[in-house]
Amino acid sequence: MGDTSGAGEPTLEEQIAAYQREFQDLDPQVEKIVSALSRLNRRMNVAYGRQTAALGIGNTDWEVLKALVLSGAPYRLGPGDLAKRLGLTPAAMTHRIDRMVTEGLVTRERDESNRVRVIVELTAEGREKWLEAMRLATVFEEDLLQDLSPEDRTALGEVLTRLLRRVEHAQPDAGGRLSDLD
Amino acid sequence: MGDTSGAGEPTLEEQIAAYQREFQDLDPQVEKIVSALSRLNRRMNVAYGRQTAALGIGNTDWEVLKALVLSGAPYRLGPGDLAKRLGLTPAAMTHRIDRMVTEGLVTRERDESNRVRVIVELTAEGREKWLEAMRLATVFEEDLLQDLSPEDRTALGEVLTRLLRRVEHAQPDAGGRLSDLD
């Protein structure tokens, strides 16, 4: 069923053996995939977390930067919009924006054409931080996949998207926000 | 660089296109793997979270149950040990154990042979909850992997463990505790 965390961790093989000992019905092949996937993801998140921390931004900031950049130029969204994309309540968004404004990553201003609305816009510094984080991330990712041939990579991408389609179909847009950093 | 969360989420393809638009140096093949992996993991965590919630236990409880079960019969560990395995401070462990004792999932008693130590022991109910969660999880996992042939499964397990070995070697036992539910 995957993995948990941290130091003093058993190896993948040890853990699967323990699972089999405690739960007879376990398919070790399935468990291997699921546990490896989970561990891999955690390690990646640790790496990303370090990189963004090195840039002086937190994981919560990172999520907002990403949403704004992916929305495309001119990199503007309302708090409500952002909240929807990130799966948060509007109140939580207000707090994040407060922090990020003081950090200089975004600006907040009222929309002059409809003064109920607020516009959150990426600053040049915010965009630069995002780009820098992406540069670090791609180095890490390239290193991670270093041993895989182009064919291996294609095959892996295919399998994973196949699995993803399956979950997304079964669990259409869950909206859950159970951790995830990238 | 992976994915974030929730509702109103773009499709994987849309997101990769947006990344390429905003960051020219991106290798779409790499990004596809990384993003699919991240999304897949998040969906799995959402599913696990629902299942454990349905059993009336939280994600934090689940981690402790798992550590105890995996330690093997008689399912006893000290708070300090548990804290190390879960990557928490001892203080955080104290709070978790408090809660879980009132929930009837574990018992806490002093070790009579060395009264400085405390022994946390899984109750029958705690063990039963763990087993039930595992049953639900395996159903979900089997469904997830349904379309993969045994050969596909073996291949996927191999590739993932290969990647995992690579990260674990580069990042030996980071101890990080940046989210993860399983």
Added chain:
DNA sequence: GCTGAAGACTTAGAAGCTAAAATTCGAAGG
């Protein structure tokens, strides 16, 4: 018997989140 170290617990405080109330503005109807 005293002292030091180890282990667990307590307290204080930080980071994030939610829910619900308050605020502000625009739009529609009398």
Added chain:
DNA sequence: CCTTCGAATTTTAGCTTCTAAGTCTTCAGC
């Protein structure tokens, strides 16, 4: 023109879970 409703945001209060630092208890060596 004024009023009222509704939408979007912010404020307030409180929850959960974590860390850091200090305290208490107990064992072990001198």
